Amino acid sequence: MKKDIHVPKVEGIGVAIIKDTEEGDEIWNVYLINYKEEPINNVLISSKGYGTLNQKKVNTSTLRHFFDVIKGQSYQLIEPISEDVFGLSNEYFVTFYIDNIIYDKKFVFVPDTIKDDHFTKVRIIQKDGVLIK
Amino acid sequence: MKMFKLSTLLFAVFLGVNLTAQVVLDMKLSGTSSDHKIIPHDANSSLSETITVKGYIVNHKKGICGDICAGGTIQLELSEKVEGYPHSYMYIVTGCTTGETNPEIISLLVTKFTGEEKECYYKDVVEVIDSKTIPYYKISLLETEKTIVK
Structure with missing residues (x-):
């Protein structure tokens, strides 16, 4: 029965978009943060952008990233993100395992939310950025 | 017998x-990408950093998205002269995408390809078009969508 299916709730995982500086140049990077004490395994993240730009519907390609393990209380760089997609919804669908149980959660940065006004302190990375938890 | x-x-x-x-x-x-290399701009390059160009795609090696991330390359025949760029063709590294090559004139915002890019589709490319010593430019994943019709 549908009500018997247990859908594990995802807690302690966040996605943050941080403005880093590399060799004097500013670059926006996307990070996955594991706030849990235990590691998460077989982490698969698929990312895509979609929405409307100049009154046209736009979809970017879907990129996939896989990480064997992300340790507890740590973070992992997923990918850089270009400013020209900030006007789209940027979606990160995260799937991972803990003790043979699969978890998944979608993190969506809606259009025009990736900006300094929305920065918060991202504790584990010790930098400011836009965080969804 | x-x-x-x-x-x-x-x-x-x-x-x-x-x-x-x-x-x-x-x-x-x-006959794949190992035959040719993407020529990056060096620090002394006098070519323009960022340009908007218009032209037709005359050669297109598409990238791959999914479990493998690999960019593509296009050879663009310029339909208008571009200030700061003396060649008739422009060679561009693209992101990955799916679909048929756009046969129409397209307008692209390109930036110099340096070889230091971090994005996965710039680091690995499926197939490189021989640019005959002309340095490559690149376009973003979003601009890449203009190179195809869905």
């Missing part, structure tokens, strides 16, 4: 076809 001759003939044909197929496959695999 007749059956033996027929069997031998069939076997010889089968072997011949398979050997030929293997040779063709090997030849096809060897």
